[in-house]
Amino acid sequence: MRFMTSLRFIDAVAREKSIRKAAEKLAITSTALNRRILQIEDEIGQPLFERLASGVRLNTAGELFVQHIRTQTAELARVQSQIADLSGIRRGHVRIASGADTMRYFLPETVARYRGEHPAVTFDLVRQSGDAAEQALRTLEADLALIFEPIKSADFQTMATARQQLYCMMSANHPLAKKPMIRLRDCVGQPAILPRADAGLRQLLNVGLIRRSVELGTVIESNSQEFLQNYLTHEMVISFQIPIAMPSDLITAPLKTSAIVARPVDLADVPAGILHIGQLKGRVLPVAAAKFLDSIITELGARYGDDIDQ
Amino acid sequence: MRFMTSLRFIDAVAREKSIRKAAEKLAITSTALNRRILQIEDEIGQPLFERLASGVRLNTAGELFVQHIRTQTAELARVQSQIADLSGIRRGHVRIASGADTMRYFLPETVARYRGEHPAVTFDLVRQSGDAAEQALRTLEADLALIFEPIKSADFQTMATARQQLYCMMSANHPLAKKPMIRLRDCVGQPAILPRADAGLRQLLNVGLIRRSVELGTVIESNSQEFLQNYLTHEMVISFQIPIAMPSDLITAPLKTSAIVARPVDLADVPAGILHIGQLKGRVLPVAAAKFLDSIITELGARYGDDIDQ
DNA sequence: CTATGTGATGCAAAAAACGCATCACAATTA
DNA sequence: TAATTGTGATGCGTTTTTTGCATCACATAG
Numbered sequence: 001m002r003f004m005t006s007l008r009f010i011d012a013v014a015r016e017k018s019i020r021k022a023a024e025k026l027a028i029t030s031t032a033l034n035r036r037i038l039q040i041e042d043e044i045g046q047p048l049f050e051r052l053a054s055g056v057r058l059n060t061a062g063e064l065f066v067q068h069i070r071t072q073t074a075e076l077a078r079v080q081s082q083i084a085d086l087s088g089i090r091r092g093h094v095r096i097a098s099g100a101d102t103m104r105y106f107l108p109e110t111v112a113r114y115r116g117e118h119p120a121v122t123f124d125l126v127r128q129s130g131d132a133a134e135q136a137l138r139t140l141e142a143d144l145a146l147i148f149e150p151i152k153s154a155d156f157q158t159m160a161t162a163r164q165q166l167y168c169m170m171s172a173n174h175p176l177a178k179k180p181m182i183r184l185r186d187c188v189g190q191p192a193i194l195p196r197a198d199a200g201l202r203q204l205l206n207v208g209l210i211r212r213s214v215e216l217g218t219v220i221e222s223n224s225q226e227f228l229q230n231y232l233t234h235e236m237v238i239s240f241q242i243p244i245a246m247p248s249d250l251i252t253a254p255l256k257t258s259a260i261v262a263r264p265v266d267l268a269d270v271p272a273g274i275l276h277i278g279q280l281k282g283r284v285l286p287v288a289a290a291k292f293l294d295s296i297i298t299e300l301g302a303r304y305g306d307d308i309d310q
Numbered sequence: 311m312r313f314m315t316s317l318r319f320i321d322a323v324a325r326e327k328s329i330r331k332a333a334e335k336l337a338i339t340s341t342a343l344n345r346r347i348l349q350i351e352d353e354i355g356q357p358l359f360e361r362l363a364s365g366v367r368l369n370t371a372g373e374l375f376v377q378h379i380r381t382q383t384a385e386l387a388r389v390q391s392q393i394a395d396l397s398g399i400r401r402g403h404v405r406i407a408s409g410a411d412t413m414r415y416f417l418p419e420t421v422a423r424y425r426g427e428h429p430a431v432t433f434d435l436v437r438q439s440g441d442a443a444e445q446a447l448r449t450l451e452a453d454l455a456l457i458f459e460p461i462k463s464a465d466f467q468t469m470a471t472a473r474q475q476l477y478c479m480m481s482a483n484h485p486l487a488k489k490p491m492i493r494l495r496d497c498v499g500q501p502a503i504l505p506r507a508d509a510g511l512r513q514l515l516n517v518g519l520i521r522r523s524v525e526l527g528t529v530i531e532s533n534s535q536e537f538l539q540n541y542l543t544h545e546m547v548i549s550f551q552i553p554i555a556m557p558s559d560l561i562t563a564p565l566k567t568s569a570i571v572a573r574p575v576d577l578a579d580v581p582a583g584i585l586h587i588g589q590l591k592g593r594v595l596p597v598a599a600a601k602f603l604d605s606i607i608t609e610l611g612a613r614y615g616d617d618i619d620q
Numbered sequence: 621c622t623a624t625g626t627g628a629t630g631c632a633a634a635a636a637a638c639g640c641a642t643c644a645c646a647a648t649t650a
Numbered sequence: 651t652a653a654t655t656g657t658g659a660t661g662c663g664t665t666t667t668t669t670g671c672a673t674c675a676c677a678t679a680g
Contacts, residue, residue, distance in 0.1 A: 001353055006313045019658065032638050034658065043311055044393065053646040053657060061393040068389040072382055079378040083354065083371040329627065342669050344627065363626060363677040 001076065006036050007069045010048065013037060014066045018055035070140040074283065081286035084120075092288025095124040097133035097142035099200070100225050101245040101275070107146075109248075110299045114292055121288045129198055137280040143289040144296075148242065149200035149273045157281040160297045163272040163307035164242040166204065167251070167262040171232050177261045184214045184269040191237045193220040193228055200273060205240055208270035233259050240265070243304070244275060272307070311386065316346050317379045320358065323347060324376045328365035380450040384593065391596035394430075402598025405434040407443035407452035409510070410535050411555040411585070416609075417456075419558075424605045431598045439508060447590040453599035454606075458552065459510035459583045467591040470607045473582040473617035474552035476514065477561070477572040481542050487571045494524045494579040501547045503530040503538055510583060515550055518580035543569050550575070553614070554585060582617070 009026060016022040019037065023030040041047050048062035058066060077093070084091035098107065103125065111123055126133075126142065134153040136142035151158065168182040176186060194216070195202045209216065219237060222228055228239050241262065243251055250262050277296055279285060285293065300308050319336060326332040329347065333340040351357050358372035368376060387403070394401035408417065413435065421433055436443075436452065444463040446452035461468070478492040486496060504526070505512045519526065529547060532538055538549050551572065553561055560572050587606055589595060595603065610618050 002349065003313050003316045018656095020656080029639050030658080031640080031660085035637080035660090038659080039312065044390065046393065046397065051658060053648095055657065060396055064389055064393055064396075068385060072385065075378060075382065079374055080354065083356065083374055086370055086374075087356065330625085339670050340627080341629085341671080344629095345668080348628085361627060365626065 004073065006040055009033055009036050010040060011066060011069050013056060014058050014062065017057060074140045078284055078286040081288050085287045089120050090118040090288055091120040092286050093122045094289045094292050095142045096144050097126050097128055097136040098146035099130060099148050100127055101148050101242060102146045103127050104225060104245050105247055106244045110296055114295045130200060143285055144277065144279055144293055146275065146277050148275045149204060151276050155281045156278050158276045158278040159293060160277045160300065161309045162275040162300045162304050164244060164275050165267060165272045166265040166270045167241050167243065168265050169232060169239045169241050169260060169262050171236060172259055172261050174236055176238065176263065179263060182263045182265045184208055184212045187216055187238060188214050189217050191219045192216040193222065193231055193237050193239050194218055195228065196221050196223045201240060201242060204273045205270060212269055242273060314383065316350055319343055319346050320350060321376060321379050323366060324368050324372065327367060384450045388594060388596040391598050395597045399430050400428040400598055401430040402596050403432045404599045404602050405452045406454050407436050407438055407446040408456035409440060409458050410437055411458050411552060412456045413437050414535060414555050415557055416554045420606055420609045424602055440510060453595055454589055454603055456585065456587050458585045459514060461586050465591045466588050468586050468588040469603060470587045470610065471619045472585040472610045472614050474554060474585050475577060475582045476575040476580045477551050477553065478575050479542060479549045479551050479570060479572050481546060482569055482571050484546055486548065489573060492573045492575045494518055494522045497526055497548060498524050499527050501529045502526040503532065503541055503547050503549050504528055505538065506531050506533045511550060511552060514583045515580060522579055552583060
């Protein structure tokens with residue numbers, strides 16, 4: 001969209017906090033970019049940026065204006081999506097910010113099914129922390145966010161939630177694997193590999209451990225779920241996971257021969273965590289994003305039934 | 311705002327339903343305008359206008375896009391107003407659509423007081439029918455509307471109302487002028503000059519007349535309030551008016567020597583009409599407009615006290 | 621059929637945007 | 651303290667975009 005160029009440029013400068021850096025990203029010279037900004041400031045009647053030795057920074061007027069730019073950009077995308085929908089085939093671009101939990105199996109499967117029906121819809125899937133995901137909604141860099149505990153921003157509008165019981169994971173020949181249900185006291189002193197402290201799952205688990213005065217033998221911490229899961233086959237340790245981050249058949253078909261098993265942790269020890277699916281409060285989503293949100297909710301309903309709230 | 315040019319042009323073409331006519335209004339050639347439209351349509355990926363022999367007409371996509379343009383334009387005005395407010399002096403432009411009732415005394419006085427405090431705020435005051443005023447809100451050509459009965463659109467958000475009792479107006483030496491309160495039966499057969507049927511006041515009066523089976527001797531109909539009022543000094547006739555359309559002192563100081571007197575019509579015969587002050591539902595007004603709305607409500611409160619609802 | 625209106629298009633002129641080289645200033649580094 | 655590095659601003663020639671004129675193709679009304 002040609003007429004958005006100047007606005008896009010200003011947004012880029014605001015994000016980079018530097019005209020030259022933004023110019024590089026935008027593949028133009030800094031002079032051209034500088035002049036566009038000066039021109040807009042001239043039209044507005046007052047500067048939008050403070051000039052510092054280290055670059056630029058938005059002033060109050062700039063904050064207001066950039067906010068306007070971002071909402072208008074999102075609005076334009078929504079209208080374009082709506083217009084494209086008129087021609088029968090759905091087009092558009094859906095940007096999702098989410099933690100790692102859903103990136104493993106849930107989102108690949110759900111996105112694939114949706115794209116099977118609407119091949120003209122494209123996706124951005126950004127794995128990031130819950131805080132960063134909320135921030136992405138605010139700056140309109142993302143349309144939807146899937147966040148597993150906790151929600152901090154008042155701007156987050158929860159559209160659906162899924163209760164996720166904690167599961168203990170281990171090698172199939174681990175002693176605990178014989179139990180159908182795990183109590184925390186069973187785990188006392190067990191060597192464990194856990195996600196790092198910023199993960200919602202870790203926080204949920206910690207509360208239970210403190211309450212029951214249980215200490216694990218935490219041998220490894222990692223923010224890579226890939227590592228956590230694959231390590232289970234190499235050493236006799238336990239780990240924890242929520243259903244949405246596990247292969248679909250690990251729980252539904254637990255008898256199947258598999259090197260790794262998942263056993264639910266008693267809800268009396270660790271309450272179910274909540275996965276929040278939501279958007280920026282008050283925003284009207286583009287058609288493609290709104291329909292994909294429906295898709296997510298449908299899929300969650302099919303998987304977890306009564307544990308879903310809307 | 312340079313970056314709005316193409317959008318402004320499209321809006322103009324949509325309103326004029328003709329590229330050449332719009333080009334004339336915009337003071338450019340039709341070829342330049344035509345090219346801008348083709349370019350935007352190309353960027354959108356599909357046409358926004360149907361080409362007819364008599365001009366152009368928006369198609370469905372165009373309707374969506376033009377709606378977007380109008381809200382974006384209004385939003386930009388709001389942000390600009392907000393930015394200007396940062397510098398201390400309030401700037402901005404307030405566009406008001408209203409019936410003739412308030413254009414006579416109420417709005418001149420209220421606008422003058424507001425401009426006394428904020429000289430940098432400019433105004434557009436468009437006198438039009440209630441329907442047209444509601445339409446002006448919808449197309450975002452107006453920020454505020456003052457409409458005296460009835461409200462038809464669901465998009466109209468009433469921000470305040472003022473109950474307005476009907477008054478009978480006549481020359482000071484008219485026989486009815488001796489009564490402090492007028493009953494409709496007093497008016498049977500009286501020669502009367504009335505506003506035309508599309509005025510809210512006329513509709514209100516008609517309901518009362520039918521209910522009481524009273525017929526007036528309607529000798530003149532006019533949509534000019536100026537005419538209606540000034541004619542009273544030339545012929546022994548009665549007319550009707552609501553307080554807001556009368557000079558402030560006509561009711562508050564009725565003993566003052568004046569060629570024309572106003573006497574209230576019994577509420578049992580004709581219920582008070584409602585003056586609605588409102589905006590487009592869901593819209594966030596520019597600072598200047600929002601504050602002027604406060605001004606209106608304050609002024610109504612000072613004049614009519616308990617007859618005001620917010 | 622003619623006359624008048626419409627939007628579309630080729631081409632040259634005008635206007636705007638761009639990129640290079642450079643300046644002025646501030647912060648950091650040697 | 652002096653040199654270096656990084657920042658945004660600006661003059662000037664070049665390139666790209668936009669504009670206006672003339673004209674076409676088409677539809678409608680007289």
